[in-house]
Amino acid sequence: MTTFILRRLLLTIPVLFGILALTFFLTRLIPGEPCTAIYGERATPELCAAFSARYGLDLPLGQQFLAYLGRVLQGDLGDSIRFSRPVTDLMAERLPVTVELAFLALLFASIIGIPAGIVSAYKRNSPVDVVTMIVANIGVSMPVFWLGLMLAYAFSVGLRDTPFALPPSGRLDPGTEVVPFFVQWGLAPDEAAASPLLVFISRLYILNGILTVNLELIANAARHLILPAIAVGTISMSIIARMTRSSVLETLNQDYVRTARAKGLREFIVVMRHAVRNALLPVVTIIGLNFGLLISGAVLTETVFGLTGVGKTLFDGITSRDYPLVQGFTVAIAFAFVLINLVVDLLYGYLDPRIRLS
Amino acid sequence: MTANATIPKLETLDSVARRKHKSPLMETAGNLRRNRSAMIGISIIAFMVFLAIFAPVIAPYDPLQPMLGLPDHSGIGRLPGRPPCIHLLGCPAEEPQHLMGLDLNGRDMFSRVIWGARYSLMVGLLSVTIGIIAGTLFGMIAGYAGGWTDSILMRLMDILLAFPSLILAIAIVSFAGPGLQNALMAIAIVSIPVYARLARASVLSVKEMEYVTANRALGAGHPRMLFGQIMPNALTPLIVQGTLGIGSVVLEAAALSFIGLGAQPPTPEWGAILSEGRNYVFTSPHLVFFPGIMIMITVLGFNLFGDGLRDALDPRLNRI
Numbered sequence: 001m002t003t004f005i006l007r008r009l010l011l012t013i014p015v016l017f018g019i020l021a022l023t024f025f026l027t028r029l030i031p032g033e034p035c036t037a038i039y040g041e042r043a044t045p046e047l048c049a050a051f052s053a054r055y056g057l058d059l060p061l062g063q064q065f066l067a068y069l070g071r072v073l074q075g076d077l078g079d080s081i082r083f084s085r086p087v088t089d090l091m092a093e094r095l096p097v098t099v100e101l102a103f104l105a106l107l108f109a110s111i112i113g114i115p116a117g118i119v120s121a122y123k124r125n126s127p128v129d130v131v132t133m134i135v136a137n138i139g140v141s142m143p144v145f146w147l148g149l150m151l152a153y154a155f156s157v158g159l160r161d162t163p164f165a166l167p168p169s170g171r172l173d174p175g176t177e178v179v180p181f182f183v184q185w186g187l188a189p190d191e192a193a194a195s196p197l198l199v200f201i202s203r204l205y206i207l208n209g210i211l212t213v214n215l216e217l218i219a220n221a222a223r224h225l226i227l228p229a230i231a232v233g234t235i236s237m238s239i240i241a242r243m244t245r246s247s248v249l250e251t252l253n254q255d256y257v258r259t260a261r262a263k264g265l266r267e268f269i270v271v272m273r274h275a276v277r278n279a280l281l282p283v284v285t286i287i288g289l290n291f292g293l294l295i296s297g298a299v300l301t302e303t304v305f306g307l308t309g310v311g312k313t314l315f316d317g318i319t320s321r322d323y324p325l326v327q328g329f330t331v332a333i334a335f336a337f338v339l340i341n342l343v344v345d346l347l348y349g350y351l352d353p354r355i356r357l358s
Numbered sequence: 359m360t361a362n363a364t365i366p367k368l369e370t371l372d373s374v375a376r377r378k379h380k381s382p383l384m385e386t387a388g389n390l391r392r393n394r395s396a397m398i399g400i401s402i403i404a405f406m407v408f409l410a411i412f413a414p415v416i417a418p419y420d421p422l423q424p425m426l427g428l429p430d431h432s433g434i435g436r437l438p439g440r441p442p443c444i445h446l447l448g449c450p451a452e453e454p455q456h457l458m459g460l461d462l463n464g465r466d467m468f469s470r471v472i473w474g475a476r477y478s479l480m481v482g483l484l485s486v487t488i489g490i491i492a493g494t495l496f497g498m499i500a501g502y503a504g505g506w507t508d509s510i511l512m513r514l515m516d517i518l519l520a521f522p523s524l525i526l527a528i529a530i531v532s533f534a535g536p537g538l539q540n541a542l543m544a545i546a547i548v549s550i551p552v553y554a555r556l557a558r559a560s561v562l563s564v565k566e567m568e569y570v571t572a573n574r575a576l577g578a579g580h581p582r583m584l585f586g587q588i589m590p591n592a593l594t595p596l597i598v599q600g601t602l603g604i605g606s607v608v609l610e611a612a613a614l615s616f617i618g619l620g621a622q623p624p625t626p627e628w629g630a631i632l633s634e635g636r637n638y639v640f641t642s643p644h645l646v647f648f649p650g651i652m653i654m655i656t657v658l659g660f661n662l663f664g665d666g667l668r669d670a671l672d673p674r675l676n677r678i
Contacts, residue, residue, distance in 0.1 A: 018517030141657035146650030292522030
């Protein structure tokens, strides 16, 4: 196992290096002078000179790349032009919304997708199966942002004045006061005094609500996140349902399932303990690999629902031509993607020893 | 029962020889015909292609021309300052109406949506074609040459795969500048590694086959071996993946246009139409509803067809 982990870790290094190289050279695609492209009409010769010195644009390309590598290794992804703040600070500030959204989306996708897939496989070719697969096919074919807009319309206009009405935007009702859990627990008097990790956790509002036993806050935050989570999670749900179906279908035909039936186990136990449990391994991988879909979905959905997360910040960076922000966020997302894939790989190797050997 | 009936009738060599031989193409077509979802997929694609080709004939109005003040679709009179009724959602007969209503600039939505089929299909087909050609070339060279060439090319592909595809496409277009052409290229670039890996795997499995060795023994040169012998036998998974890929490419192109990086207004591309109407979804949902439905139906068509094609061409392939 140690060799397996080490080999996978070593293989990751060149990929991370490649990501940095690629994003560095992407900035070379900017048409014209970077300084004028970035600052537009505000670009003065003095500003451009300072800009060139700051980014070492007058140096040879190789040297510039090395300098860039050095900065990234020190955790400096550059400064956002629009916000005049370090990109890493923005990332840390905006990440909790996206993490919460992605987690809820994945929860929605798994809670609906896995049982739907199991039932579909067990009742193969029945109307339930056909309907599930039609829904799954439609689910992977829908543009995430369109689904988001339609849900927002249906639940805030169509179902207005009914108990099902949900807010179409924002993260909490206006004027909601959030008491961070570390303040209530007496760990720190305010955000400034708390460690970044505590601040990060406290900004996951649902978790903060649970930690401070504030049911109102939990309900408030959840009501705002339900629609975006459904929009982001629908594609994953469809993929998970299809994957679960095909995987369960395979295990249902195995000899040990027949043996389990033959020895007189109850059908429910046969399906859940023998067929489903063995079928879930590939499903776990698919869930892990859905991170890319979730983050792309978040970029498109956060703008629709006015959630100031990583996706919306990236979107704002694109529209205001904030190149350092786009570059920094792209690097950070790609790094996270690689690391999550690595964790999934390691987990898979742990769960299924055959993988380690091959 | 007579003794005769129990003896199975044996085929003579002659009858076997005379049996009609099906070409692989005919066999695939037969398999496809029996696959209901593939047939639905083909019908949807055919419908979209029809719309795209005959857009100038089908669309009643110019997709770029504002309609206000002009005669309306129902022929009742000139359009007033307020928006006409949306026919598809139900209208009283005496009211001025347009099939899908008008957009914010007073342009006929139905005409714009019909013309949109052209852009989405064009982007889908072109970027997948570019992706397949480039990916196949990379993958085949890597698989055929092996050694360092293989390592370097495939590590490059790994790096491209290290990004969520839409995020990389967004990064490329936001640096290269927004526009349909750049979006198309970006989507093609991010799809290269998938095809490269497939092509490489196919080449590796075909490369060692006896007919290839025989050709090498006969003195065939590298290009002839690669393109004449190996490629035709490694194409099947690429075609399947390509068909399935068109659906996601159409979605990605729409997403790029939606965030303002793809087709620019007033181009009637579905994602761009959606983007223009997004802020008005609560008052005029038709601006968003119709283009979104068209994207969904198109993608569904390609997905269903791709799934069917995969089953028809190679039942051994993993079915998700």
